[in-house]
Amino acid sequence: MGSKADQESFLWVPEYDEPLSPQLTNLKRRGRSKKVKFDGWGSIPLIEFLQSLGKDTTQQISRYDVTDIINKYVNENKLVHSVKKKRVVSDERLLSLFGKKSFLRIKIYDLLEAHYAENQFESDDDFLFSSDEENNLFSSEKQKSRKVPLKKLCLETPKSCWAAIVPDNIKLVYLKRSLVQDLLKDSETFECKVVGSFVRVKSDPNDYLQKNSHQLLQVIGTKKVPGTDDKSTEILLKVSNFVKDIRIATLSDDNFSEEECEDLRQRVKDGLLKRPTVVELQEKTQILHEDITKHWLVRELALLQKLIDRANVKGMAQRISSITSVQCGRMLKT
Numbered sequence: 001m002g003s004k005a006d007q008e009s010f011l012w013v014p015e016y017d018e019p020l021s022p023q024l025t026n027l028k029r030r031g032r033s034k035k036v037k038f039d040g041w042g043s044i045p046l047i048e049f050l051q052s053l054g055k056d057t058t059q060q061i062s063r064y065d066v067t068d069i070i071n072k073y074v075n076e077n078k079l080v081h082s083v084k085k086k087r088v089v090s091d092e093r094l095l096s097l098f099g100k101k102s103f104l105r106i107k108i109y110d111l112l113e114a115h116y117a118e119n120q121f122e123s124d125d126d127f128l129f130s131s132d133e134e135n136n137l138f139s140s141e142k143q144k145s146r147k148v149p150l151k152k153l154c155l156e157t158p159k160s161c162w163a164a165i166v167p168d169n170i171k172l173v174y175l176k177r178s179l180v181q182d183l184l185k186d187s188e189t190f191e192c193k194v195v196g197s198f199v200r201v202k203s204d205p206n207d208y209l210q211k212n213s214h215q216l217l218q219v220i221g222t223k224k225v226p227g228t229d230d231k232s233t234e235i236l237l238k239v240s241n242f243v244k245d246i247r248i249a250t251l252s253d254d255n256f257s258e259e260e261c262e263d264l265r266q267r268v269k270d271g272l273l274k275r276p277t278v279v280e281l282q283e284k285t286q287i288l289h290e291d292i293t294k295h296w297l298v299r300e301l302a303l304l305q306k307l308i309d310r311a312n313v314k315g316m317a318q319r320i321s322s323i324t325s326v327q328c329g330r331m332l333k334t
Contacts, residue, residue: 036114043115049097063116064274067109070094071271074105086270106271163281165265167258170216172285172292173197177251179295184235184248191222193291196284199237200252200260216256216264217242218273240273 036043041060042050050057050066053073061069074080074088081087081102088094089102098111113119163169175183175197183190197219203210221238223245236245267273 038117038120041117043117045097046112046115049093052093063109063112066112070108071105080105106269106275109275161278163276163278165261165268167256167261169281170198170256170261170264173281173288174216174256175199175219175251175288175292176295177248177253178299179291180237180248180251182295183291190235193287194219194237195221196280197288198264199239199246200254200256201239201242201246201250202252210263212257212260212263214252214256214260216260217246218276241267 036045038044039047040057042057046066047057050061050069053069055061055069073093077091079088079091079094081089086105087102088105088108090098090100095101097115100111103111173196175194177199180194180199183193198216199219200214200216203212203215217239219237220240223236223238224233225236226232227234234247236247237251238245264273268275
């Protein structure tokens with residue numbers, strides 16, 4: 001199940017916030033472009049921004065961590081737009097970093113891409129950004145005239161491409177309660193498999209904003225606690241945007257609904273949850289593919305056997321009913 005053919009069978013649904021290959025001619029109309037210069041692993045503006053906050057930049061800081069740092073900075077300095085709550089108004093530091101007077105908060109991770117040396121092409125071309133447009137990070141890689149099929153683009157899974165929060169994607173990394181319990185049998189691989197996956201739990205009845213009875217949450221860690229007796233331990237799941245750790249026994253063993261997936265997408269869009277990339281979801285899918293497939297097959301076979309047994313019982317009842325009717329007819333004739 002882990003063969004190359006299996007991996008290529010996944011047709012990912014990506015979500016592009018920006019054009020796949022913007023024309024360089026558009027950049028000329030968008031204002032004067034600036035070259036991004038680097039100091040080690042990060043751009044000079046990024047390194048200076050982090051150092052101004054007292055952060056140690058001798059070692060590379062991940063984009064996720066820098067995104068969290070900027071979000072905390074925005075909250076502490078009250079830089080959220082007074083009317084458009086999803087936008088950030090740049091102060092002097094953020095203006096120096098992004099070159100924008102304002103930007104969408106959920107775009108921070110995107111905006112940081114061009115500030116990492118690892119994302120640069122091995123050529124003389126530089127990443128460019130404009131101070132006048134929202135979609136300001138473009139690669140100056142030469143445009144190719146031939147068209148690339150969408151399927152090929154999906155299979156190549158560019159690191160900057162976000163995975164769309166749709167049922168077809170989420171079901172590839174969704175774990176039901178019974179499957180989590182099966183995975184728990186192998187303690188060495190359990191955490192590796194469940195972290196990054198999605199589970200379904202009952203919504204907090206006190207959360208008046210939650211319209212669905214259940215919600216999808218992403219597992220971000222595990223925790224061992226004492227069990228019912230002194231000799232045993234219980235594994236709890238740490239999930240995103242949820243105060244309490246989750247007991248495995250309370251997870252749902254049913255499929256999630258489209259409404260619940262839409263609720264998840266909205267929470268990601270609002271910046272309450274980290275937005276997964278195609279690469280992250282693909283890697284997790286490859287890890288879980290065999291377990292999810294086996295679990296599905298076992299359940300389907302069990303359901304099929306029940307249907308067969310029910311059909312046999314129904315057929316037997318019909319046969320008895322038919323024999324009884326014939327016997328009654330004969331008795332009436334006599």
